[in-house]
Amino acid sequence: MKKFALIFIVLAFSHSYLLAQKPEGQQYDKEKLEAARVAFVTNRLDLKADQAEKFWPLFNQYNEDRGKLMDRISAINRSSSQEITDAKAKEMIQERLSLQQQLLDKEKIFMEEVTKAITPVQAIKLGGVNREFTRQVYRMHKGGEKGSRN
Structure with missing residues (x-):
């Protein structure tokens, strides 16, 4: 039911x-x-109700943080279509890689936390x-x- x-x-x-x-x-x-x-x-x-109660705050926070990082990556990608120098391009590459690493780090933390609320499956x-x-x-x-x- x-x-x-x-x-x-x-x-x-x-x-x-x-x-x-x-x-x-x-x-x-x-x-x-x-x-x-x-x-x-x-x-x-x-x-289950008890899982959902613990899961949704974690998921919502992760999604919000992830969204902010993705917005910053998108901004870098958009600005790369402009005329830029090699030095600026290298700087942008490093910034994008740093943001991608932050995304991965956040996902690792999220998975550690979320598997306390829901099963690994x-x-x-x-x-x-x-x-x-x-x-x-x-x-x-x-x-x-x-x-x-x-």
């Missing part, structure tokens, strides 16, 4: 994601999207489940765009 309820929640939140799309050119409803992600990941990893599945959610949202968004063009 719990599985059925979780599946229903995932479907409801996925549907609410489509409804949360704003008109032409506006962004999505971030709260509804994150609620859908929580339901999807919780269901796919089969998180659930932890290893997390990356794939998260990508699966992103792909599903992308497909739903693309399907919504096609439907709105008619």
Whole structure:
């Protein structure tokens, strides 16, 4: 019965994601999207209530930290398309490598912490489940765009 309820929640939140799309050119409803992600990941990893209570704060903090580092890497990548000197390029390479190392270090710490909240099997599945959610949202968004063009 719990599985059925979780599946229903995932479907409801996925549907609410489509409804949360704003008109032409506006962004999505971030709260509804994150609620859908929580339901999807919780269901796919089969998180128990006590696991979810410990897991989500760790995951949210890791995601926030990772996002900041990825933004900095993206900024370096964008600025590399400008006219730069060899010296500046070397500096940018070192900065990007340093940020990538920080990403790896954060992931190691996250995995150590998260495996105290969830099983190692659930932890290893997390990356794939998260990508699966992103792909599903992308497909739903693309399907919504096609439907709105008619």
